[in-house]
Amino acid sequence: MMSSAERTHLGRALCIITGASRGFGRATALDLSRIxxxxxxxxxxxxxxxDLRALQAELFESEAGKAGVTVRVVVADVGEVRGLEDVVKASKEAFSPDMEHMILVNNAASLGDVSRLTKSFTDMAEVDSYLSLNISSALCLTARVLQAFPQRAGLRRTxxxxxxxxxxxxxRSWVLYCTGKAGREMMFRVLAEEEPDVRVLNYSPGPLDTAMQREVRAKTADPELKESFASMFTHGQLLTCEESCAKMMKLLLEDSYTSGAHVDVFEL
Ligand SMILES: NC(=O)c1ccc[n+]([C@@H]2O[C@H](COP(=O)([O-])OP(=O)(O)OC[C@H]3O[C@@H](n4cnc5c(N)ncnc54)[C@H](OP(=O)(O)O)[C@@H]3O)[C@@H](O)[C@H]2O)c1
Known part of the structure; x- marks a missing residue:
């Protein structure tokens, strides 16, 4: 049997990736297909x-696609119950009993309105809607996927x-985003405590040159924070999705991180 230090691939796997249409999720799909x-x-x-269809076509033409890695596209809003149902249905259809690994990457997220300070968030419906997409949907999708693919001998779950x-x-001025990320991370830490057989990774990819960063530079209310991200962009200090994602792939292959721990790209 291959030890984790020697592992060069993740086995025959079902990989569910939310937010795969662009940015870090897209890079994750491309990188996972190779390992x-x-x-x-x-x-x-x-x-x-x-965007999903374009990625599907790219993967079909890639080495991985030619070798027999296939793609299932699910056009869904993960903030809606119907979206979660569609993801689980497609995942069950895509799963075959000879698969050795089920990997769920909860990547989809939104920045929220960063143009205002905390004291302006008086509207509960606005806050609920943000937390619903960024915390509740990740919790409920993860729970549904773990139920759909329960623990069994020979199946790794990540x-x-x-x-x-x-x-x-x-x-400052990122109250929704910070609150959402803090709540969501704690949720996965609890999961790691409860399900020792599930490998849980909280991966912090660093400041990435993506659409979300453009929104950060355009809308952040706090002037110092806005300036610091503008400066990172101008000085080429943002990471590419590819370089950060490569480090996440290494973590997944080595499989030696503490389940539930927060692992930052800059520690690697
Ligand atoms: N960029 C950074 O500097 C940075 C830093 C640290 C952490 N992160 C985290 O990294 C992850 C990826 O960020 P990114 O920068 O790649 O963001 P991005 O460019 O804005 O991409 C976000 C992805 O999430 C999807 N998404 C958003 N809302 C969705 C919904 N309701 N239903 C389904 N999919 C939805 C988007 O697809 P559609 O619009 O097609 O639905 C898109 O594929 C996020 O969790 C983010 O918080 C980013």
């Missing part, structure tokens, strides 16, 4: 069908949460 075995299926979830420094450090 799973033929017969694996990637279930790619987001609302933008065109759940990844894409977290942030904002889960552990407050940033």
């Amino acid at each position: 799973v075995q033929p017969g694996s299926v990637l279930v790619l979830v987001a609302r933008s069908e065109g 759940v990844v949460n894409i977290t942030s420094l904002c889960a552990i450090q407050p940033f």
